[in-house]
Amino acid sequence: MGMHAMAMQFIRIVEEVRNVDDLAAAVQAVTTELGFQYFALTHHVDVLAAEGTAIRLHNYPARWADYYDRNALGVSDPVHRASHVTSVGFCWSRMPEMIPLTAEDRRVLAMGREEGIGEGFTVPANVPGEARGSCSFASEAGRPIVADLLPMAQLAGAFAFEGARRLWSERGHLPKPPPPALTDRQRDCLLWAARGKTDWEISRILGVTEETVARHIKLACARYGVSKRTLLAIRALFDGTLTFTDIFRR
Amino acid sequence: MLHVMQTAARPASDGVFRAMFAARKSVFVDLLKWDVPVIDGTYEVDQFDDAHATYLVLADPDGGHLASARLLPTTRPHILDSFYAELCEAGPPRGEGVYEITRFCLDRGLNARERRAARNTLVAGLAEHALRAGITTYTAIAEMPWFQQILAFGWLCRPLGLPRVIDGTMLVALRIEIDAKTPTQLAAAGIVPSIDIRAAACVAA
Numbered sequence: 335m336g337m338h339a340m341a342m343q344f345i346r347i348v349e350e351v352r353n354v355d356d357l358a359a360a361v362q363a364v365t366t367e368l369g370f371q372y373f374a375l376t377h378h379v380d381v382l383a384a385e386g387t388a389i390r391l392h393n394y395p396a397r398w399a400d401y402y403d404r405n406a407l408g409v410s411d412p413v414h415r416a417s418h419v420t421s422v423g424f425c426w427s428r429m430p431e432m433i434p435l436t437a438e439d440r441r442v443l444a445m446g447r448e449e450g451i452g453e454g455f456t457v458p459a460n461v462p463g464e465a466r467g468s469c470s471f472a473s474e475a476g477r478p479i480v481a482d483l484l485p486m487a488q489l490a491g492a493f494a495f496e497g498a499r500r501l502w503s504e505r506g507h508l509p510k511p512p513p514p515a516l517t518d519r520q521r522d523c524l525l526w527a528a529r530g531k532t533d534w535e536i537s538r539i540l541g542v543t544e545e546t547v548a549r550h551i552k553l554a555c556a557r558y559g560v561s562k563r564t565l566l567a568i569r570a571l572f573d574g575t576l577t578f579t580d581i582f583r584r
Numbered sequence: 585m586l587h588v589m590q591t592a593a594r595p596a597s598d599g600v601f602r603a604m605f606a607a608r609k610s611v612f613v614d615l616l617k618w619d620v621p622v623i624d625g626t627y628e629v630d631q632f633d634d635a636h637a638t639y640l641v642l643a644d645p646d647g648g649h650l651a652s653a654r655l656l657p658t659t660r661p662h663i664l665d666s667f668y669a670e671l672c673e674a675g676p677p678r679g680e681g682v683y684e685i686t687r688f689c690l691d692r693g694l695n696a697r698e699r700r701a702a703r704n705t706l707v708a709g710l711a712e713h714a715l716r717a718g719i720t721t722y723t724a725i726a727e728m729p730w731f732q733q734i735l736a737f738g739w740l741c742r743p744l745g746l747p748r749v750i751d752g753t754m755l756v757a758l759r760i761e762i763d764a765k766t767p768t769q770l771a772a773a774g775i776v777p778s779i780d781i782r783a784a785a786c787v788a789a
Contacts, residue, residue: 336673337746338673338743338745338746341743341746342742342743345742345743349740421727421728421729421754422728422747422754458729459732460729460732461732461733461736462696462700462733463700485746485747485748486746488728488746488747488754489743489746489747489756492728492731492732492735493735495732496732496735496736499736500738503773515697521695574696574697574700575695575696575697576695576696577695577696580695580696
């Protein structure tokens with residue numbers, strides 16, 4: 335069977351699955367067809383803190399998964415960070431060219447290898463307004479990746495993630511309640527704050543008083559239930575109220 | 585409101601058309617750096633912008649461009665069969681009820697929230713238009729991140745072949761099947777025409 339036919343077979347199965355166990359079985363099967371042993375479908379959040387609202391489905395060895403969760407690696411995982419700087423699937427061996435790896439990153443990757451997880455291929459999956467996610471396929475340490483099958487892995491990863499997204503959404507976890515809405519003026523003030531401007535500078539730019547700017551930002555913080563403008567900017571970026579393009583556009 | 589328009593033979597004669605071609609220039613040429621023709625330094629217009637194309641244009645009450653898409657009949661030369669046939673495992677789908685979605689364009693002047701509202705309204709409008717016009721299948725070409733979003737709209741979408749890197753960009757050709765269930769599938773995924781834009785349409789009407 336050709337790669338496209340294999341991909342289509344997987345896609346049809348994913349379209350039909352109605353529960354997480356069936357999805358896991360389908361992804362496990364395609365993982366094997368792709369020449370890998372392990373898969374991980376996940377939102378890039380601290381999965382323990384997210385209490386089941388975030389997508390997470392994998393067949394990693396239990397010991398490694400426990401360690402990973404206990405240390406909340408979902409938010410700092412170098413594989414996840416690397417997947418935020420590309421739009422297409424990448425091999426883990428390319429990570430040092432993609433993001434700066436810290437000593438801790440290297441330690442985590444080495445520990446994964448000790449637990450038997452070798453080279454991997456990660457497909458980023460980002461749906462605007464939701465947590466970033468990905469679908470990873472990984473080999474047992476020492477087994478090479480079959481490069482010819484990576485285009486199929488790219489497709490399989492995209493559909494596997496969407497399949498998981500659909501199931502989690504049917505469970506009522508996604509989509510999340512609408513984020514707090516800012517007024518246009520609050521958003522304008524936050525945009526300039528995110529660009530590093532002080533209240534005084536923002537007041538000159540927008541032609542209002544410094545007190546007005548401070549009040550807009552304070553009220554915006556209240557709407558998000560945060561006390562610091564840095565956190566406000568991050569939350570607004572996360573839910574799409576602001577985009578990186580907005581901030582860097584001149 | 586959502587305009588469905590044909591006959592772009594004299595594009596500069598209509599405000600909504602003009603705004604759309606200018607928005608396309610801003611998005612596809614200035615932002616995405618596509619190598620496509622530009623007229624008068626302002627309008628992005630190519631060889632497929634002819635009397636056979638259909639346009640869905642979401643505009644504000646003053647005719648300002650919010651979002652737009654161009655539909656090409658697949659019974660005539662279109663982008664997938666003219667330039668990207670290699671993306672299709674079994675050749676590009678063609679037929680009376682098969683239209684290619686091209687130049688899906690969200691205005692650069694919108695913020696993130698407005699973009700999503702405009703996108704959802706246009707996507708829902710594409711499904712409604714298909715049902716009205718007897719279109720059963722849309723085809724399209726997408727970069728991978730956009731493909732993931734198209735999947736998340738909840739309609740029945742499948743690849744026509746394996747993704748390929750063409751001129752440095754990974755592209756995939758896809759088909760979307762439209763039937764009476766599609767609007768419900770879209771709504772279940774949160775793709776509904778936005779209230780704001782409906783309100784704007786009422787004002788325009």
